Amino acid sequence: MMEIKVVKTEAPKAKYDPAKVPFGTSFTDHMFLMEYDEEQGWHDARIEPYHNLNLDPGTMVFHYAGEIFEGLKAYRAPDGSVQMFRPQENFARMNRSAERLCLPQFDEALALEGLKQLVALDADWVPSVEGQSLYIRPVMIGTDIDIALHGIHKALFYIITCPVSAYYSSGLQPVELLIEMEDVRAVRGGTGFTKCGGNYAAATRAGERAAAKGYSQVLWVDGVERKYVEEGGGMNVMFVMDGKLVTPELNGSILPGITRKSILEMARSWGMEVEERKVSVEELWEGCKSGTVQEAFMCGTAAVVTPIGGFAKDGETVLVNGKTVGEVTRRVYENLTGIQWGKVEDPFGWMVKVK
Numbered sequence: 001m002m003e004i005k006v007v008k009t010e011a012p013k014a015k016y017d018p019a020k021v022p023f024g025t026s027f028t029d030h031m032f033l034m035e036y037d038e039e040q041g042w043h044d045a046r047i048e049p050y051h052n053l054n055l056d057p058g059t060m061v062f063h064y065a066g067e068i069f070e071g072l073k074a075y076r077a078p079d080g081s082v083q084m085f086r087p088q089e090n091f092a093r094m095n096r097s098a099e100r101l102c103l104p105q106f107d108e109a110l111a112l113e114g115l116k117q118l119v120a121l122d123a124d125w126v127p128s129v130e131g132q133s134l135y136i137r138p139v140m141i142g143t144d145i146d147i148a149l150h151g152i153h154k155a156l157f158y159i160i161t162c163p164v165s166a167y168y169s170s171g172l173q174p175v176e177l178l179i180e181m182e183d184v185r186a187v188r189g190g191t192g193f194t195k196c197g198g199n200y201a202a203a204t205r206a207g208e209r210a211a212a213k214g215y216s217q218v219l220w221v222d223g224v225e226r227k228y229v230e231e232g233g234g235m236n237v238m239f240v241m242d243g244k245l246v247t248p249e250l251n252g253s254i255l256p257g258i259t260r261k262s263i264l265e266m267a268r269s270w271g272m273e274v275e276e277r278k279v280s281v282e283e284l285w286e287g288c289k290s291g292t293v294q295e296a297f298m299c300g301t302a303a304v305v306t307p308i309g310g311f312a313k314d315g316e317t318v319l320v321n322g323k324t325v326g327e328v329t330r331r332v333y334e335n336l337t338g339i340q341w342g343k344v345e346d347p348f349g350w351m352v353k354v355k
Helices: 060-064 087-100 108-121 197-212 258-269 281-290 327-340
Strands: 030-037 041-049 067-069 072-076 082-085 133-142 154-164 175-180 217-221 229-232 236-241 244-248 274-277 293-300 304-313 316-319 351-353
Touching: 030 108, 041 108, 060 133, 067 087, 067 197, 082 108, 087 108, 087 133, 087 258, 108 133, 108 154, 175 197, 197 217, 229 236, 229 244, 236 258, 236 281, 244 258, 258 274, 258 293, 258 304, 258 327, 281 293, 281 304, 281 316, 293 327, 304 327
Parallel strands: 175 217, 175 304, 244 274
Antiparallel strands: 030 041, 030 154, 067 133, 072 082, 072 133, 082 351, 133 154, 217 229, 236 244, 236 293, 293 304, 304 316
16 A cells, blocks of 8 residues: 655644534644556645645646545544544545546555544544534535646645534534425436535525525435435435335436435334335325325534434425424434444444544
8 A cells, every 4th residue: 555644733723612513614734645657647645734725726627527525424432532433435436426427446445544543643633522523524526727628647636634513503403305396416427426516606605595495405306307306405315205215226317315325224224115216206205195195304513413403395295294303303313323423322333443
C-alpha cells in the first residue's frame, strides 16, 4: 500500500462552540489528498493542514462537471472512542460513481486507511454532545487543464471533515413533502445512481419552489412514466404499508443509499417483511387516505431518519399517521443512531473503530 505522508498543522484552529455547531461550514485542521495521472496512477497520498485548492480556471471540473463525492460520519461513543459508520460502503459506491463519470478507480483500502489516519489526527474535533458528529466528505474531481471535451486524464481525490449538529434543528418531527411533477431528478441510463454534484444542482430548483410554498422537500417521481415514487429530496424514502417496510426498487435512477441499505438489513433482522418494488403516486396517495400507508420516512447520512407527516400535490394534502412519528420509524431511528453512537450493540459489524 502507498505510504501516506503526514504534515501536521503548526497553527491549529480555534475549536468550535459545542452550543453553536453549524452544519457544514466549520472545517477541521487537516485534509487527506492524493493525485492521479495516466503515467503515474494514484500518487502522493498525504495528510496536510486544511488549505485552499489552487486550480487553473481552465480545469475541466469547472466546465464539464467531472466530480463525485460521498458523505459519511464519525461518532464519539460513550467510552470516548471514535468510530465511523460503514466507510467501506461509501468508498465502494464512490468507485461506482467514478466509473460512470469516467473518473479513475482508486484503491478503497488506501482511501480507508487515509480516512482513519485523518479522523484520528483530528479526533479532538469529534463532538461529545449527543446528536452531534463529525461529517466526512470525500471528493474526486477531474483536473485536466483543458476545455476540449474528452475523458479525464488527471484527477484529485481529497477528504475534508467538519463537526455538525443535527441536520434538522427540530429533531425527529414529521415534515410535509410536495410531490414534484414538473422537474426530474434523474432517468435510467443517466447518473441518478451516482453521487455527483450535477444531480444535486439539477434538483435545487424544485426544492426551492417547494420551500417557498412551506414544504421541507420534494418527493421525486420517475422521469419516464412520471408516475412512480423515487426519492424524497436528497434522501431515500420508505413506507410502512400493511405492516411491511416498502421502498422504491433500485432501477438506475435512484441513489443506492447506505442508510437505506442498513435500514433494510436491520428490518429483516427483526423479522419484518421488506419489499423493494415500484410504488406509484396513486398507490401512495390512496394508501394515505385509506390508512394502508401507516408510516413514511426519508433516510440518509445527514439526517439519518426524517418522518414524513404528509404529501401535497395539485393543491391537496394527505396526512400520514395523523402527522405523528410512527412506531417503526422511531424504532429504526433509535436503533440505527444507537449503533452509530455506540449506545446499542452493533450485531452487524457496521462500525469501524478509529481511536
